[in-house]
Amino acid sequence: MKHPVDIHVGKRIRHRRWMLGMTQQQLAEQVGIKFQQIQKYETGMNRVSASRLWEISEALDVQIAHFFEGMKEVADGTDDQDVLSDKEAMELIRSYYAMPENQRRRLFDLARVLSGSTG
DSSP states (O other): OOOOHHHHHHHHHHHHHHTTTOOHHHHHHHHTTTHHHHHHHHHSOOOOOOHEEEEEEETTTOOGGGGGGHHHHHHHHHOOOOOOOHHHHHHHHHHHHHHHHHHHHHHHHHHHHHHHHHO
């Protein structure tokens, strides 16, 4: 049975890899394993060892803590929706961060106005 922590860590690996526009094959090559192993990590099928998680964090240019962000909400059952599992939302986020800072700010302001959010 998959452990919720393994599933969460796997999702965080997949999301970060996707945000960087990196394939499973590319990540696997950087870490020195086969892409099938990355698939198993990303689904939570296999647990990621501490040393492998270190290597993955280096390849994805994040701190190890990144993979555990939001875990408390998952454990508490208060993680109502996983917006990062929505492919359209992920494409929007990736496109947003690909924009120059001044354009991102203007788009963000426009989105707030259109949504009625005063945030």
